[in-house]
Amino acid sequence: MSKPLNTSSSKRPGLSTGNVLDRVPLFSILSRQNRERIFRNLSETRYGKKDLIFREGEPSEYFHIVKEGMVKCVKSTPDGKECTLKMLMPGDLFCCDAAAFDGARHPGTAQPMGNVSILRMHKSAYFDMLKRNPDAAIEVIKHLANRLHEAQEQNKILALDRADQRLAALLVDLGARSGIQERGGLRLPMRLTRQDMANMVGATTETVIRILSRFKRDHLVSGTANRLMILDIDRLKTLASR
Amino acid sequence: MSKPLNTSSSKRPGLSTGNVLDRVPLFSILSRQNRERIFRNLSETRYGKKDLIFREGEPSEYFHIVKEGMVKCVKSTPDGKECTLKMLMPGDLFCCDAAAFDGARHPGTAQPMGNVSILRMHKSAYFDMLKRNPDAAIEVIKHLANRLHEAQEQNKILALDRADQRLAALLVDLGARSGIQERGGLRLPMRLTRQDMANMVGATTETVIRILSRFKRDHLVSGTANRLMILDIDRLKTLASR
DNA sequence: CCTAAAACATGACTTTCGTCATGTTTTAAT
């Protein structure tokens, strides 16, 4: 729906980049000098909310890391329905999978959830690194295996659970991955509309609104979009039940 | 539900094993002598329909290849509902993902769909091979990336499509992966009950029965369990729409 | 601060799908 304004700018990442990269599992196992070489192959790009980092179906040329902000990975149908596969946070890798194929296409569209900064490495440099560092390849295998587990778990949830259970599972997961403990609850630090949640749990916006109204009434959550708070994560876990 | 009778027998695979293994993408790139060494590290086990190859949650010690027959990978809930993640066919790898972790647990239960023969390699030998062969590691990355794409596609289908569309997509996929062209249609060569299909599309058996009755009436498919035939794959594709 | 757009909310109604009950057909084992 949103046009790709692409008001993005590109530059070399400064030395200060290191702090984020050290948290990337793939790089943390490399030797100091290998790391230096890798970092020189990274370019940094900033995107705004309306930009798209790449679109589903486009050829996959780079391997990406989120430096700042959050990114969502989305699949959509011809008739405009959307399904959000995952929200990526700082330090998360993405597209190291598709990049492994010659001529592979992006399986989804990468869309910033606000202002973001993305580090990219070209496919060839990425391949080169994997061949030189068997340990790095094993890190990538672990990463992909984790992603696969997540996707399989989500499959099970979508196949077997009711909408309220799926939403509860989402809130529990987001809380665990990114929640900030505050007086009165666990706050989700990103802007997250009912529509966003609906796309993540395979339901309509109205259904999510109704369920969240119930959750609010039952003191499981409070707040909206910018300030969503999880009040009772234990009862949410019970509802999601796994 | 079914008890693990485990009437399985174990033996060394003969040289005749080679033909199946050559079709395994992971091995096809190895040098002749590397392959010989790998093959010596494989053990073959046969299982019957009632056996389980491994259970969800068990520690993952081996990496597996289907030699003969078909295997399904299943997740289940405490209350007995099941969700089939994938059907594996001869030449398919499984659990090369979980095996990559120390102490990782199986994400699902592996259940034979009849008499099957499975080749296994111990985690340590598998790791060793990956470290010695960067190209093999890249093959595994490609394999996992493919599995991830499949799981993400399935996610989208489960999140956005109706039961009849999900079933149509399943039939199209199975037809493409294993269908045998015969006079009058594309035959699916495995025994596949309505219950099996229900577990693969996230629906109940009754729903699948009703939808298949409609598909039969509309001449899209014919036959049952043992002899399921796809009569009009194009209309099924249109219905599944992607 | 003001205003338009986006997000949130709720009701009424419909469709889809699950559940339960019951009966028939097919399959597989003795």
Added chain:
DNA sequence: ATTAAAACATGACGAAAGTCATGTTTTAGG
């Protein structure tokens, strides 16, 4: 061949969730 179990089939009914309409609140930009 017989027979018990599994698979297939169909109807009736209700619960879950989608759709559409309408109105309120919140948010973001000028």
